[in-house]
Amino acid sequence: MSEDLVLYTNPMSRGRIARWMLEEVGQPYHAEILAFGDGMKSADYLALNPMGKVPALSHKGTIVTECGAICAYLADAFPEAQLAPPPGSPARGSYYRWMFFAAGPVEAGVTNKALGFEVPAGRERMAGYGRYGDVIDTLEFAVTQNEFIAGDRFTAADVYFGSQIGAGLAFKTIEPRPAFQAYWQRLADRPAALRARAIDDSLIAEMKKAQSAH
Template structure:
C-alpha cells in the first residue's frame, strides 16, 4: 500500500491532512509550491487543475478535499470514520452541503456578491443568510454532523466553519465556536495543525533569509 499526499500548508490541503491523520494510515508527504511547480507538467499529470490537495492511493488519484475525506473514510474502515447505516443520510447530507452550497455561499459573500431575490431562487445555495441559519440550527441540535458521534463529515464541515470564523467569512457565533472547540480537542486535529504550522514557519523563515 502506498499513500501519497500532495499539498501546500497554506491551502485546503490542511483539510486532507487532518483527514489522513484521523485514519492513522502512514503516508508520503509531497509539498507542492505555488507557481511553476504546481502548474508544471509533473504535477498537472496528477491534478490537471493544478491545485492541491491531491491523494494517490495505490496509483489511483483522488482530488477535491471533500472527495478525499469521503474516500479515506471508505478506504480505511477500521478508523471508524465512515457512517453506520443509521448515520449515512446525515453523513452524506452534511459532507456535501459543506462542500457545495455552503462553500459557494461563503465564496460569493466574501467576493461581495449579494444575489437578487430572483437569483436566490435559482442558485443552489439560496443565500448566505439561509446557509448560516441552516448550519446554526443543525449544530444547536447535534454535537456533530451525524448526531453525537464524530465522523469524517465533521472534518470537512468543521474545516469550513473553522476557516470561516478564523478569516472572518463566517461570524463567530457561539454555536460555531463550541463546535470548533470540540473538534480541536482531537489528537489527529492537533497533529495535523502542528505539522502544517511547522511547514508554514519554515516557508516564512526561508523567505526572510
C-alpha cells in the same frame, strides 16, 4: 508503506483539511509540498489534477481530489478507523447530507460573501446556495442537532464540516455564532487535529524563514 498514500498539498491551502483527515486515519503517508504557481501548474502535477490545485491524494494509484471526496474516500478505504457511519444507517444519510452541503452551498456561499459578491435579488433560484443568510442559518441548524454532524460519534464529515467552520471563524468569513464556536471547540483539540496543525504550521514557518533569507 508511506508510498501507498501520498498527499499533494501546501500548508497554506485547503490541503490542511486532507492532512487532518490522514492524521485521523492513522496510516503512514508521504506529503509532497507544492508551491503555488509553478509547482501546482507543472505538467507532472496537472496530469494528476488538471485543476492545478491542491490537495490531491494518491492511494495505490487511485487519484482523489476535492477535500470532501478525500475525506469520504479515506473513511471508506480504512474502515478500521471508524470514521464513517455504517452503510444504510440513518447516520449515513446525515453524513452524506452535511458533507455535500459543506462542499456545495457552504463553500460557494461563504466564498462569494468574502469576495463581496451577492446574488442579485430575485435571482436566488439560479444559485445553488440561494442566499448567504439561508446558508448560515442551515449551518447553525446542522451543528445543533447532535454532538457531531452525523450523530453522537465523530466522523469524516466533522473533519470537512468542522474545517469549514474553523477556517470561517478564524478568517471572519463566518459570523461567530455561539453554536459555531461550541461545535468547533468540540473538534479543535482532537489529537489528530493538533498534529495536523503542528505539521502545517511548522512548514509555514520554514517557508517564511527561507523567504526572509533571500
